[in-house]
Structures are given as C-alpha cells and as structure tokens.
Amino acid sequence: MALSRRAFVKTVGLAGAAGGGVVASTSLQGGETKNGWQTVDSTVEGTLYDTVMSTAGPVAVGGDGVVLLREPGGWRPILEHGPHVAGNGLLAADRTDDRSAVWFVGGGGAVGRYDVRSKTLIDFSAPGGKTSSWADLSVVGSAGDERVFLINGSGEFVAGDFYDGGVDWSDVLQTDAKGVSEEQGIPEDEPGSGSSALGLDFATSNVGFACDTTSGVYRTTNAGQSWQKIGIEDAQVGFQDVAALPNGRVVVAGGGGLLYSYNGSSWRKQQIGDDNIYALETGTRTVASGANGVVYEKGSSGWESTQTSTSSALYGMAYDRTGNYPDIAVGDSGVIVESGDYQGSLPNTIELTGAQDTSTSYRFSVTDVVARGPNTENAKVEEGHVASGVVGGDTDTFGFSGDISTFAVTGGDPDNLTVTVNGAKRSASSLGTATWEAMDVPFDGALYDVVNAGDDSYAGGEGGTFLHRTTDDGDAWEVVETGGPRGSGDAVRKLAASTDGNVVWAAGESGSLGRYTVTASTGDSGSRPKDGFDDHSQPEGHAGGWTALAVAGDAGNERVVVAGQSGGVYTGTYASGNDGVSWHATRITGGVAVTALDMETPQNGYLADENGDIYHTTDGGRNWDRIGIDGGDADITDLAVLGPEEIYASAGDGTVIRYNGRVWTKRFAGASGLNAVDAHDGDLIAAGASGKIYAKGTWQWEPQPTPTQASLHGIAVGHDNAPTLVSGGGGTVLRRHTNK
Known part of the structure; x- marks a missing residue:
C-alpha cells in the first residue's frame, strides 16, 4: 500500500524553473535508511528489473509489465500490464539521448515506447513476428529520430529506426542459421552464438557490444549486420551487463564481483566486490549494482562499494545527471532504494483565466503534488495537493504531478472561467473524478x-x-x-x-x-x-x-x-x-x-x-x-x-x-x-x-x-x-x- 501524501512528503518547495515551469523539492519519509540510501514504497510487489532517468523523473520496469514513474510524492504506475496489455514482464529499459522517451522490452516479444512529454505509449511488440523474450535493448539518438536495438536470450538481434510515430525494423538475425567460424572465431550475423545473451549497449548508431552467459563479448561496427567475438578467454564467469564507452572501449559485469574493461586491444580484470554484479551505467559517473543490496561507484582512487538500506538483489541502477532527481536502484520484490531528493520540475501545468470585469473562484485537488507558479501569489495550496483561488481578468498558474482528482467552480459563473491543462483547453466538467x-x-x-x-x-x-x-x-x-x-x-x-x-x-x-x-x-x-x-x-x-x-x-x-x-x-x-x-x-x-x-x-x-x-x-x-x-x-x-x-x-x-x-x-x-x-x-x-x-x-x-x-x-x-x-x-x- 502506498504511503499517504502527508506521511511521505517531508518538504515541498517551489520556484520558477527554466521555461516557466514549477520546481518541487521533496524527500520521502518512512523507509529504512542506510549509508545515504533509503528504501521507499514502490507500490508493487513483483521484481523490478531495470530503471532509467527521464526528463519527467526516474522510470522503473518489471514483472507483469509494470512501468513506474517517480513523482514528487512517490512512485506511481503509468503502465500496469505491459505495452500489449498481455501482462508479460519487462526485463530492460533505456532512454533516448535527450531523456524524453523511454523504451522497454520483455517477455512475449514486448516492446514499448513511452514519451514522457506527451505521456503517450506506442506498442511495437513482436517486431519481425518475434514473440520470444527480449533480454535487453539499447537506444541511440534524440526522441523522434532515435535508433533502437534489441537482443533476446538466444542472441537474436533486430534494429529499428523510429520516425513519425512508427519504426522501420531490420530483418531479425537468426542465431540458429549461422555458426562460429573455426578459422576466425567470429559468429556470423549473431551475438551470443546461441548461448543466453543478457547485455546490449551501443555507443553510436553503428558501434555496439553484446555479452552472454558463457563469457562471450561481441562487437559490431555496422549497426548489427555482423558481429565479431572479442573475448573473453578464461573468464569463467557469466556476464550480466555491458556498457559501451567512447573510442571503442567497453566494460562488462559478471559473477563474483568481477568487471572486465576493454581498451580496444586487450582486457583488464578488476575485482570490485564479492557478489554478482547485475547492472552497469556509465557517463559522467560510472556506477553498478548487484547482489545483497550493494551498489558501487568508481572514484578517483578506484571502485567503492556501499551497502544500501536493503539486502535484496539490485538488478537495475540509474544515476541523476542534472541534480533534479535521486539516484535509483531497483530489484527483488519491488524494492526501490534512493539516494538524494526530488527537485525536478512538475510535469503538468494548469492555467485558470477569468474573464475581464468578473470574479470566478475555483478549487481543485490532485493525486500527487501541486505548487503555485509565477505570479500566482494570491492563490492557496493546502496540504500539498489542494489549490484554490479567485481570478478575474488575470491568470493563475500551477504545476502539478499525478492527475486532477476533483475540480469545482465555487463562485461566479463557470462560463467566465477558461481552464487550460498542458496547453489544451478543458471544460470544468471534464476535470477530476466525475460525479x-x-x-x-x-x-x-x-x-x-x-x-x-x-x-x-x-x-x-x-x-x-x-x-x-x-x-x-x-x-x-x-x-x-x-x-x-x-x-x-x-x-x-x-x-x-x-x-x-x-x-x-x-x-x-x-x-x-x-x-x-x-x-x-x-x-x-x-x-x-x-x-x-x-x-x-x-x-x-x-x-x-x-x-x-x-x-x-x-x-x-x-x-x-x-x-x-x-x-x-x-x-x-x-x-x-x-x-x-x-x-x-x-x-x-x-x-x-x-x-x-x-x-x-x-x-x-x-x-x-x-x-x-x-x-x-x-x-x-x-x-x-x-x-x-x-x-x-x-x-x-x-x-x-x-x-x-x-x-x-x-x-x-x-x-x-x-x-x-x-x-x-x-x-x-x-x-x-x-x-x-x-x-x-x-x-x-x-x-x-x-x-x-x-x-x-x-x-x-x-x-x-x-x-x-x-x-x-x-x-x-x-x-x-x-x-x-x-x-x-x-x-x-x-x-x-x-x-x-
């Protein structure tokens, strides 16, 4: 059960954001805390397999096709049954370079894209007719012009170019049709050589890497049309995730707390912990998560491990690059641990404009958090989720997260009030949970x-x-x-x-x-x-x-x-x-x-x-x-x-x-x-x-x-x-x- 808004919101602040948005600063109360990490209510009990950062906040995916979004007041489901409403578990997620669209894949061929700006889902499940489970994906490019790459557990691979609301998919590369060249040790048209492929990451629209459970790492330089095996001999551990770096470099994570780094010509082994490492993320920071609730970060003097507030396995991790959102790790039994506060812009706006020479009062509530915008000093916000005011020849502006749960014109003529939500005019009768x-x-x-x-x-x-x-x-x-x-x-x-x-x-x-x-x-x-x-x-x-x-x-x-x-x-x-x-x-x-x-x-x-x-x-x-x-x-x-x-x-x-x-x-x-x-x-x-x-x-x-x-x-x-x-x-x- 989700915590009540009064229980979990410690502080709510607001300020004008770039572009005229409203910023909320909140931290959650009620969960166990350890070493700067706090366990928070995810609202679900099934396993969460991955998490990414979007412009609207952290997003997590997991069992039964659930997709969760972190809002100022906590986590909420934005998708509960997967992109095809089949309830297949979602195993991996990635986002566009501008963080405006989140992609996710999973069982039954599930493939979905969620635009966090327009709040629109598009279902691309079963590309090429493939209904097997997609194990991982990688996305390159900005929203609206991105390229997406998918891999399943058998090493089958497909690429797609998104534009105008659709995707042009490549042919699926069949792993059971090609073998490994004895002369070169190169799998032709296949990462994984039929073993269980678990990780995929592209550095550019052409250069990418895949890893599998039999210590195999593969590289493509032509957007997946062909793959070359680049290691790793004598690794003797299964690999769980791969992170592509600039200039042809790559890092893979495996069992027993091992990382392997490739500089373009040779591999270097590092022991950063004792237990399996399940997730890697690189960029301005390099972080990892693994078994027993441990997270890792590479600093100037090497890798440091931190025990979080959970002992559950953490299968996905994402860090914030903007200072707006907490770092996130997700895992078994719906566990989510966070480090840091939410200070992001509220994702929705509502504007209330009164006709000249009139006076119209209003009152509305939202399911999460509402905050006053610029030039709305005379309006009131109560308990963080109820707003009220009076307009006449002027406009009150609010930022909010969640949905509008109630809306009422409490004084004056409703015909004198113009309501605009996220840029679209709405009638008062269409807002809130109707009676x-x-x-x-x-x-x-x-x-x-x-x-x-x-x-x-x-x-x-x-x-x-x-x-x-x-x-x-x-x-x-x-x-x-x-x-x-x-x-x-x-x-x-x-x-x-x-x-x-x-x-x-x-x-x-x-x-x-x-x-x-x-x-x-x-x-x-x-x-x-x-x-x-x-x-x-x-x-x-x-x-x-x-x-x-x-x-x-x-x-x-x-x-x-x-x-x-x-x-x-x-x-x-x-x-x-x-x-x-x-x-x-x-x-x-x-x-x-x-x-x-x-x-x-x-x-x-x-x-x-x-x-x-x-x-x-x-x-x-x-x-x-x-x-x-x-x-x-x-x-x-x-x-x-x-x-x-x-x-x-x-x-x-x-x-x-x-x-x-x-x-x-x-x-x-x-x-x-x-x-x-x-x-x-x-x-x-x-x-x-x-x-x-x-x-x-x-x-x-x-x-x-x-x-x-x-x-x-x-x-x-x-x-x-x-x-x-x-x-x-x-x-x-x-x-x-x-x-x-």
Whole structure:
C-alpha cells in the first residue's frame, strides 16, 4: 500500500524553473535508511528489473509489465500490464539521448515506447513476428529520430529506426542459421552464438557490444549486420551487463564481483566486490549494482562499494545527471532504494483565466503534488495537493504531478472561467473524478444509444422507443416516439446527428432506418422535435439489423453511412426536397459484422468489424482501405475519431486502442468489457458492462464511480451547452456532474 501524501512528503518547495515551469523539492519519509540510501514504497510487489532517468523523473520496469514513474510524492504506475496489455514482464529499459522517451522490452516479444512529454505509449511488440523474450535493448539518438536495438536470450538481434510515430525494423538475425567460424572465431550475423545473451549497449548508431552467459563479448561496427567475438578467454564467469564507452572501449559485469574493461586491444580484470554484479551505467559517473543490496561507484582512487538500506538483489541502477532527481536502484520484490531528493520540475501545468470585469473562484485537488507558479501569489495550496483561488481578468498558474482528482467552480459563473491543462483547453466538467448521476427516464427498457444534437439530447432503445431530453421541467426526459421509424417496434440500436444538430438518424433491427428533424429553439421551452420519423428503412432491400451508423454534414445535405451484421455498408446523401436517399451498397468485410462507424467529414471516415479490422474511406464510404489492426485479438465495439492521427477504438476485452497514424496501441481501461467510446477535444470517455465508466487521465484510463450496475451501451460527450451522457440497460441514462 502506498504511503499517504502527508506521511511521505517531508518538504515541498517551489520556484520558477527554466521555461516557466514549477520546481518541487521533496524527500520521502518512512523507509529504512542506510549509508545515504533509503528504501521507499514502490507500490508493487513483483521484481523490478531495470530503471532509467527521464526528463519527467526516474522510470522503473518489471514483472507483469509494470512501468513506474517517480513523482514528487512517490512512485506511481503509468503502465500496469505491459505495452500489449498481455501482462508479460519487462526485463530492460533505456532512454533516448535527450531523456524524453523511454523504451522497454520483455517477455512475449514486448516492446514499448513511452514519451514522457506527451505521456503517450506506442506498442511495437513482436517486431519481425518475434514473440520470444527480449533480454535487453539499447537506444541511440534524440526522441523522434532515435535508433533502437534489441537482443533476446538466444542472441537474436533486430534494429529499428523510429520516425513519425512508427519504426522501420531490420530483418531479425537468426542465431540458429549461422555458426562460429573455426578459422576466425567470429559468429556470423549473431551475438551470443546461441548461448543466453543478457547485455546490449551501443555507443553510436553503428558501434555496439553484446555479452552472454558463457563469457562471450561481441562487437559490431555496422549497426548489427555482423558481429565479431572479442573475448573473453578464461573468464569463467557469466556476464550480466555491458556498457559501451567512447573510442571503442567497453566494460562488462559478471559473477563474483568481477568487471572486465576493454581498451580496444586487450582486457583488464578488476575485482570490485564479492557478489554478482547485475547492472552497469556509465557517463559522467560510472556506477553498478548487484547482489545483497550493494551498489558501487568508481572514484578517483578506484571502485567503492556501499551497502544500501536493503539486502535484496539490485538488478537495475540509474544515476541523476542534472541534480533534479535521486539516484535509483531497483530489484527483488519491488524494492526501490534512493539516494538524494526530488527537485525536478512538475510535469503538468494548469492555467485558470477569468474573464475581464468578473470574479470566478475555483478549487481543485490532485493525486500527487501541486505548487503555485509565477505570479500566482494570491492563490492557496493546502496540504500539498489542494489549490484554490479567485481570478478575474488575470491568470493563475500551477504545476502539478499525478492527475486532477476533483475540480469545482465555487463562485461566479463557470462560463467566465477558461481552464487550460498542458496547453489544451478543458471544460470544468471534464476535470477530476466525475460525479455521475442517474436521470429520471420514463422508460425501463434498454437504451442502446444516446446522442447530442446541438443543445438537445436523444436516446433510443427497445421497442423502437425514442426519447428527448427537455429543459421544460428541470432537466427531464420524455418519450416522443414508440415503434421506431417503421412503427413496427424494431429496437433502435444506433443514433447519429447531423453536424449542425438539426437532424437525428436512427437505425435498428429489421433494416429500420429513420430521419428525425429537430425544430429551432423557442423561448425557454427548449427545442421541440417534429412529429414522427421520415422512414428510410430497408434501403436496397436490406432487412437485416443495423449494427453501425454515422452521419456527417449539415441537415439537408448530410452523408449517411449505415452497416449491418452481414458486413454490408450502405452510403447515401440526403438532399432537401428529395423523397429519399440514393444509396450505394458495398461489402468489405467478407460477411463479418460491422461493429462501429465514425465519419469525421462527409468524405473521410472509419469503420471497424468484429474481427478487429479497421478500414478508412476518403470518398464518403464507397471504397474502404484496411489500416489495421495487425495482430488484433479483441472485438472492436466503437470508434471515436479526433483526427487521422488520433483514433480510439473500444474493445470487448476492456481495452482502448489508440491509432497515431502508423501504429495501433492498446491501453488497459478495466476488467469489464467496453461497449462504447466517445471523445470531444481532450475529453475521452469509455463505458461498458456492469455500469463501468472510464475517463482518460494524465497517464492511464481511470475508473469513475457510477450509481448503476446496468450494462452501458452509448456515450455522448458534451460540448458547449450539451451534457455528457451515458445510456444503458433498464432505462439508464447517466449525466456527468458539471462541477458548477
């Protein structure tokens, strides 16, 4: 269990940092201390295998795919199930030269990249189809233009160049295809010669070294295309790690406290301790960690050993080069020991701006630490994690770590407050752990979808029931149609609104398809729908159930795309004055049910099927090109498109899969299957079985408490004056509390 914030934060200071950031100075209390090293709570019990320094702070990786980040208030998980949500242990980590991106590898072919600036994960698992465990990696270059090298326990090697959110991988060098040249003792195209390779490090994008458990050390000068064995004869110990130095030099660590240094022509043996050494790091300092909680550092008079506050084996070590973060070592049973205080910049910012000639008060809390920024002297910070203030014609700025857990406008008009988080404008209702309240709905059947149309909202469900949210008497729902577009009681499964919100389309069972016109608002009574659907059911004779619907464009010229269980996709444009829609039918999924549609514009859209395949159209749905998901193993249930390089897909296995234009990456949301996802600007919501709702937080998808156990089917993320709503079984409609 993590220590409470009040127990573990000894001091919190703040100051303006370079670039206008906020610096927090903290030290943790509560753990055993020895020789300047302190044992701290890692929040996990599994083994941690490696640690690196990033611009956001130290990062550690380990069993079950966990990735931890050190924040001012302590360690927190930023990834709990690995990059592919398979729970494979992560065995090694490295970072780019500018420390802005962290890479990690491990079991099941796991390969992941986490950008600590944008807080974005990309999954690159199983490069070249390899699902064996990657034992180590090395990264060279700055974030966005880095080269990454991987090695597995059998000595198989692969290299990749990262750019534009993707990686171009080399062919995997097969160790079982080549042997050792008897004449030269050179393994052709293989480090490790089939033994267990454990260490890899590159000094440049071409020059690197690998070591194995049979005293072998190998060098490449052509980015791994070929390898030469350079030692070590008669070493008689297995090697655990390798550190590449400038000018072709290298150091390897092994059993029995031995280090071997290579100067380009010969090896030198050093005994620096009695027990195994597992990790090496070089640079401005040279440090190592090993068995029994001992760490080592090379000084002017040689190596010195220090017993830390633990007796556990320490498999990874990283030292701070900036003076901002403590030195770190990690190991067995989730142990983390630190030396030094956290004095880094807080990774997130929030700005609160009040309109001129107004006064608006606010209060918010975060899960870790918050501190005032420059020119925010009148605001208050309580207990290190709660901030409050008043703005009017000015801006309050805070730095914080963790997530915003609560946010409320405590005085004045919320419309006079502009909130910006990490450079993106956010609505007050989207911040913090939301309060969801059940609305009064005069219907007890399942409501399969909900949609906002302008400031109005509509829901549809069993028996063709169609409801409208009215503001006449508080904020209530009324049944405006029964029986569905055909009047025959077909369930309404999907709803979609025109871009201007003046029309809502409904699709459901037995080919039911209808167009519902919303009249203009009048006075305080809200907008009123006209009587009845325009029936456009069973286009081209399609009488099967519809499973997906999308609409784009303003009413009177909207593009409608609808698809069903047999994989047929029907597209058409409604034109004012025409009696119907001219439909174009196509089949793209080989009879597999289409599960989701989202049209970003009348021409540009996306489609998913139950096999996990996703398609893209640029001609309004007449033609579709597959864009993923390679290796997909989950049913896609819904799509939310924010742009061609930001697409989210919910899945039946409780994950949300994000597309960055090149790569699809899973993120675990919860154990319950997801039925829907929706987004507007930076506000992302997913919902599913057992009343579960999840919101995209700073690092991960965060569960939000709800008052229902009903299965949830539809989401409408609010904007402007429209609320955020979720619909589900038993006539459930949940409304997110607006924090007003």
